[in-house]
Amino acid sequence: MxxxxxxxxxxxxxxxxxxxxxxxxxxxxxxxxxxxxxxxxxxxxxxxxxxxxxxxxxxNARFPSIKTLEEYDFNFQPKLNRQEIYNLATGEYIRKKENIVFIGPPGTGKTHLSVSLGVKALQQGYKVLFTSVSEMMESLFEAKADNSYHRKLKYYLTPDLLILDELGFRQLNENIVDLFYEIISKRYETGSVIITSNKPFDDWGSIFHDRILATAILDRIVHHCHLILIKGDSFRMKEQKQRIKQS
Structure with missing residues (x-):
């Protein structure tokens, strides 16, 4: 034996x-x-x-923490279409190489939903990578300096699903915003992207310092895209108010 x-x-x-x-x-x-x-x-x-x-x-997905759809409080965001979110959880959008964009104020659960969809994708056998936009941009910029750019570019292009968190949360360096365009353009119709942002599409020109570049990025993202607008209150503010009441 x-x-x-x-x-x-x-x-x-x-x-x-x-x-x-x-x-x-x-x-x-x-x-x-x-x-x-x-x-x-x-x-x-x-x-x-x-x-x-x-x-x-x-x-390898590098989630900041594991979140599930079952943990998301849809009752606190009644305007959010629960059925649409659960339809996305089937992963059909990944098979079709489609994108998802969550837009809403801070604290409304955009990151939670993106991570929970990423977890569902993992369960279905897909490769997933989570990163904040600022972290990705910094990583690509540093790779340009040490001649590892093509390897780092492949790192962001290989996953079936790339989750880009907090677009617009920090001002992007105008000298390297073209690197964001390269990621989006190379993943166009070859791999799915989930983006979370607190800025509406009309404000994306200011994020990228160039309306022409912003239009080119938007064109590739929204061509095959599920846009989810969240207009509710902040979960974090809700929890803070509850703690104050209990104290």
């Missing part, structure tokens, strides 16, 4: 190695055929690999 387990690990069949002994006992007790025994072991291996893949992709 020890030799078999060792060989299984050498062959990188760790799922089988974990359950081989108990499956062997099960096969003896239930008088399973060789085919039935093999089927159980293969199921264990596939399940183990799926779990390992999910854990690895979750780490």
């Amino acid at each position: 020890n030799n078999i387990t060792k060989d299984l690990k050498t062959l990188k069949l760790s799922g089988v190695a974990k359950t081989f002994e108990i499956r062997n006992e099960q096969a003896i007790k239930e008088k399973l055929s060789y085919i039935e025994f093999l089927e159980l072991l293969l199921d264990d291996e596939m399940s183990n690999r799926k779990d390992n893949s999910y854990r690895k992709r979750t780490v």
